[in-house]
Amino acid sequence: MIRRPVDSGDPDRLYTVTGGRTRADEQAFDLVTLIVRESGPTPGMQSELVRILQLSERPVAVVELASLLDLPVGVVKILLCDLLDTGRITARHPQSSGRGRQLPPPETLKKVLLALQNL
């Protein structure tokens, strides 16, 4: 595993990565929102954005990106907002969860159950 010399909790570094911004719409991303790139990196793009685009050629969850980039989830969400705004990625938000305390419909749970039984 490649460990970059990133102190992911270091405020200075986090400030640099996000340009000191916070975003209200980062809440839109769930830990398991799946990210897919729409176009590849361009020259001069911030290295973290390049890495996200490299990793999202196939769908990849927000939490996986955070782990692979060795950055806190919240920082990755801010970077994803930028990529979403510029149309470089699309986000597939969870459909069966993230609806408060509500359980998914029985048909969905039945599908999950069958899939697990066949593992």
Added chain:
Amino acid sequence: MPSRTSDPEDPAAPAAPALSGRPLRDTARDGLKIVVVGGFGVGKTTLVGSVSEIRPLSTEEVMTQAGVGIDDREGVRTKTTTTVAFDFGRITLDDEMVLYLFGAPGQERFWFLWDRLFAGTLGAVVLVDTRRLADSWYAIDRLEHHGLPFVVARNNFDEPTHSLEQVRAALSLNPDVPLLDCDARKRESSRDVLVALVRHLHSLSHALEPTP
């Protein structure tokens, strides 16, 4: 000076991190979540790892909380931040659904952050070690408080010395909370725990469906 260990000509830039294990299918579009909770060292990471299709990964989230001492005159809320580390794995269920399993941090001081960190979770697995049953009281209490459905799995480090009924009584578990034995190191056993949870969720969702 024939030292080749720190050759400055070496390209310093690391390659892009490789996705561990297989990538998701192009059609994947629905992420689901289950959390695994329980006391310190009870086998949460082991369970996630044994059933996951990828090597378990870890990451962290910085959680912000409005502080208790709010200074109204200054209009400034004191905020405290806590960095919560957790691990996770995943299981591709079908072309569209992917289940993510989260190993919640064992330290009790993080558990007040659960509902935000794992919002939208389907349900929870509470792992218990019968040598330290008291470690799981807190987890069960929090889950009941949040109304998150759960099953309890006894991870047997040694030959069990109590019956499951004794464990149920010691934990004051509601009779309809499923309780089963497992070996978190074994894939089939960990899968069976997840099956028990989803079966429980399925029957709960049936009970909640409005009857036409």
